[in-house]
Amino acid sequence: MDIHRRSSCRLLAGVLVAGSLAAGGAHAAGKGGAQPAPAAPAAAQVAPVFDMSPLPVTTGLMTQYILSPAGQLSGMLLADGTQVFFSHDLGEQLPAIARPGEQVSVNGLKGIGHPIVRAYAVTGPRGRRIADVRPPATAPMPVDSPSIGPDVPVDGTILAPLYDMQGGVQGVIMRDHSVVYVGEKNASRLVAWLKPGATLHAIGTGVTGDHGTAINAREIGPDVNQAIHVEPADAPPPGAFPGSAGYDVIPGGSSGD
Known part of the structure; x- marks a missing residue:
């Protein structure tokens, strides 16, 4: 009987010591171990630079x-x-x-x-x-226009001239909500074709989707039979064509210039 009692006491003591060590280890980990990262604060909303209320x-x-x-x-x-x-x-x-x-x-x-x-x-x-959260730009940003891409045709009746931020005509808005860009130079040259109520055919690179259709016209006219080629508004400046002798020459870059 004494043997069994001593064995039980030893077993109980071992359990208590193990529990004490485990608790101590957990406490130490809580004090010196890696802590969970605090939640990142929500990003602060950027306030506008200027008071917009006095504007019309x-x-x-x-x-x-x-x-x-x-x-x-x-x-x-x-x-x-x-x-x-x-x-x-x-x-x-x-x-x-x-x-x-x-x-x-x-x-x-x-x-x-x-x-x-x-x-x-x-x-x-x-x-x-x-x-706007930034100061007004001193000059308008150029129209971002694709130089290459799928051709998108537009046919219909002109609703209104399309202006830019400076009040210049840069194309037309159609009654079907399509937007045709031709650039200010072409618009002034083709003013007789770009009047509200006139029919128009145009084709060029652009987009068509849920928000609408917009193209940078390459061909334009009252109809497909009278369409003419125009230089797209985003065409690069003229220069030597690729592969020619002057293609790799930078103006002002040689000692002879």
Whole structure:
């Protein structure tokens, strides 16, 4: 009986010692071991640089997005014919707050003599607001346009001239909401063909999708039989063609220049 009692006591003592060591190890790990990383704080929302409230407010029904030939949202058309242009950042955010057929409110500078607005803030129909967070650019960004890509044809009736941020005509908006870019030089040369109500055929590289159609015209005319070739608005400057003797010559780069 004494033998069994001593064995039980030894077993109980061993269990207590093991438990004590385990508890001590856990406590040490809690003090000096690796701690779980704290949750990262939510990214702070960037506030606009300027107060947009003093800017004139333009309110209207958006009828369509205005796309660049590369598919970027560069503006929107209101039901009264006003063309609203904005930065690339605002263009990326616009579909999240407003869609064609919805009312929008725009804080921006109104054009003099042209139905255009340079927007710095846009409020959608559900109260969501987007605004530029950078200072206004001193010069407009060039239209991002693909030099190569699939040809997209446009046929229909012209709704309105397409302006740029400086009030120059750079193409047309069609009644089917397609946008045709030709560049200011071509637009001034082809003014007789680019009048509202006129029929137009154009083909060029561009995009067509859920947000609309936009092309950089390479051929244009009242119809397919009268179409002429035009230099695309994004064509590179003239120079020596690839493989020619002067192709690799940089003007001003040689001692003889």
